[in-house]
Amino acid sequence: MTAPILVVGVTGQLAVSLAEAAPARGLPVERVGPPRLDFDRPESVRQVFAGSAPTLVVNAAAYTAVDAAEDDAAAAFRVNSDGPRELARLCEAAGIPLIHVSTDYVFDGLKGAPYVETDAVAPQGVYGSSKLAGELAVMAECSRGIVVRTSWLYSPTGNNFVRTMIAAGQRHRHLRVVADQWGCPTSAPDLAQAILGIAARLRNDGWQSRYAGVYHAAGTGAATWHELATATFAAAAGHGVPVPTIAPIATDEWPTRAKRPADSRLDCGKLAAVFGLRLPAWQDGLARTVEAIFAAHAFSRV
Numbered sequence: 001m002t003a004p005i006l007v008v009g010v011t012g013q014l015a016v017s018l019a020e021a022a023p024a025r026g027l028p029v030e031r032v033g034p035p036r037l038d039f040d041r042p043e044s045v046r047q048v049f050a051g052s053a054p055t056l057v058v059n060a061a062a063y064t065a066v067d068a069a070e071d072d073a074a075a076a077f078r079v080n081s082d083g084p085r086e087l088a089r090l091c092e093a094a095g096i097p098l099i100h101v102s103t104d105y106v107f108d109g110l111k112g113a114p115y116v117e118t119d120a121v122a123p124q125g126v127y128g129s130s131k132l133a134g135e136l137a138v139m140a141e142c143s144r145g146i147v148v149r150t151s152w153l154y155s156p157t158g159n160n161f162v163r164t165m166i167a168a169g170q171r172h173r174h175l176r177v178v179a180d181q182w183g184c185p186t187s188a189p190d191l192a193q194a195i196l197g198i199a200a201r202l203r204n205d206g207w208q209s210r211y212a213g214v215y216h217a218a219g220t221g222a223a224t225w226h227e228l229a230t231a232t233f234a235a236a237a238g239h240g241v242p243v244p245t246i247a248p249i250a251t252d253e254w255p256t257r258a259k260r261p262a263d264s265r266l267d268c269g270k271l272a273a274v275f276g277l278r279l280p281a282w283q284d285g286l287a288r289t290v291e292a293i294f295a296a297h298a299f300s301r302v
Contacts (some may be wrong), residue, residue: 004054005028007019007058027199032048063079070257073130076127080127095144097146103131103149104218105128105263107122109261117216117241138211152215154186154289161228166232166241166290172244175245177246178225179225181263183218184223185218186285188247216271218282219280226246
């Protein structure tokens, strides 16, 4: 693969992780984002695409401010739906695959068991609705479209729950964390490895029509936000971080602008069956993330 993988997204958790992991696999990556590529300016998407001449596109860009999206639906849909549609059309015209990253928030969380790819979608807010619209656009416009839904993403950099907890623990001796929402915590570096694994398969074996479709890719196992917080401080304790008490609370004790799914666990069996890929246990990804945060002295800036 001499032409690059075009990664849409520059500073986001997944885009950074993709760029860091790609060289070891011999996969050249070009990251692009605003102002060079801006979904608010469709002509910029076309210009970057033409100049890059990629063999594969990974869309790691998203409007992820779940609560803010309730008050700015237009912005959320421009980034999460209109932009991916333009990428899908360009990829279809070029005859190349598009890997588009989506979210567990396309589900309402009422199933009571891990979701498979064919389960009915029912997003509960603007963010989930805009991401679902992006999925549908990609699958409608690109015959080589792959949608990868993930869950509760965190990494050593950027804004995420793990870094927020470590920072909060430095300021407060007592924390309250929701304990009745379930999901699959996912390390961005682990998700990047899975996406690059798909890219390597496409490079080595060529495109096959059976690859098109939706896949779930998340850390193996499940947790509540309270369990993830508790595990975060257990991993951070060896670095001299104060360990606060963490009180479990119900969702209605922590009101938010947007409704979250109560149980958005993802069944990732299809990814394993088709591509032979399974992400590590979420506890393993968390341990590596916490170590990376302190190795970079990032804890002082979380």
